Amino acid sequence: MLLQSRTDAISVVMPVYNAMPHLDGAVSSILNQSHGDFEFVILDDGSTDGSTERLRHWAGKDSRIRLHVGKRNIGPAASSNYVVREAKGPLIARMDADDISHRERLERQLRVLTDRPDAGLVGTLCHVIDDQGRTVRGPDPWRLRHSGWFAPFPHGSIMFRRELFDGIGGYRDQCVYWEDLDLFLRMASLSKVLTMSEPLYEHRQSGSSTRIKCDPDRVERAVDLEYRCLARLDEGRDYEDLLAESTESRRLDPRIFQARGSVVLWSGHRPRLLGRLLRRGKLQPNLRTLFALGWTTLGSVSPGALRLALKGIAGGRNLAAQSEAKAPTVEWRLPRKTSFRLRGLAPEKIRDTPATAP
Incomplete structure (x- = not known):
């Protein structure tokens, strides 16, 4: 265009x-x-x-x-x-x-x-x-x-x-x-x-981020909708019809607890979301659930170690992106x-x- x-x-x-x-x-x-x-x-x-x-x-x-x-x-x-x-x-x-x-x-x-x-x-x-x-x-x-x-x-x-x-x-x-x-x-x-x-x-x-200060239930449902819409794009379809659906009773994509927790983590605080993940997450025997459980557990126990690990991963990826940089x-x-x-x-x-x- x-x-x-x-x-x-x-x-x-x-x-x-x-x-x-x-x-x-x-x-x-x-x-x-x-x-x-x-x-x-x-x-x-x-x-x-x-x-x-x-x-x-x-x-x-x-x-x-x-x-x-x-x-x-x-x-x-x-x-x-x-x-x-x-x-x-x-x-x-x-x-x-x-x-x-x-x-x-x-x-x-x-x-x-x-x-x-x-x-x-x-x-x-x-x-x-x-x-x-x-x-x-x-x-x-x-x-x-x-x-x-x-x-x-x-x-x-x-x-x-x-x-x-x-x-x-x-x-x-x-x-x-x-x-x-x-x-x-x-x-x-x-x-x-x-x-x-x-x-x-x-x-x-x-702590002033909207994903922290707003109602956590509403934020989590909204981010769950985001991931479901992106899954539609993976299938080659748009997501217009999903925007009118209710998500009140759905179990939520485990990744949303990482998304919410990331704001808390990089603001220098401890994301305490393991309990919410266990109560509200759609837990399945797959890598997505395993990674979310590991992320939220480490974030609760040692946020400094999680920040260090994520910086290390990003650093390795950045080394491979010199031409783009x-x-x-x-x-x-x-x-x-x-x-x-x-x-x-x-x-x-x-x-x-x-x-x-x-």
Whole structure:
């Protein structure tokens, strides 16, 4: 799909919900970009921790900030749609409220999308930091050579074309807690999705992550749906019909306890999920169950040893990915060509929704 749009106007968008004490670092990393010609659209999604007052302080200091204050929390997918809807630029740069962008991030991503009209989205590799801002994991260039359904870049690092976002219908509430991956997959079905091999982003793993602070039962059911949908893609089918299914009584894919536990692990804490895995997991005599049991057990007993083991595995993979690490950008390689019926939120509904704070 050939995508045409002006590349001289950028909107940075950031939903915020209870992002203290990391909010100042996120905002300042955008305001201090080497490319300074942008608007910064922020939605405070019903924060209760002082984020609202801090955002008003920043908005009073910099006219590029367009702050919207919500009266109630509408959640990650709806708030993400809101800030894009309010944006004026043809290029949208996402930012997450507890992360850090490298000073040249916007400039470099703008250059990529200018040079590559066939690309609809570009993300970057990242460093993983903890609550204190310490780097706990370096970038993983092995993800650039690995064919898989999981994107090699974090959500907050992306810049994309607004026309592509509107064309696929934006984020979907049915995919809450993995609405970013669902968006990427649908974009990749119509356009090239690129990853910059140089890490231009610091992605924070902390206790403020939505996968930690939100209701664990709901998060686990959502991630289980994610894995079932990806299994559909493995079969060469889309997953639209699964989005309406109830998962209340299902035993859950054991991998979801690793996915939830990873956020806790890299934030420097002890993931205590073995009990939940035993109670709620779909345990079978296979390698998937065995690995999940080993991961959650070691995470409960010795999180430091688990972090060390995972770093060792990643280090070995990275050594085999030197050529990919030297390329400026690499296309995200999916295991097979994806095709979606794209029956999500219609673009005209996004545009016609009243432009007022929720």
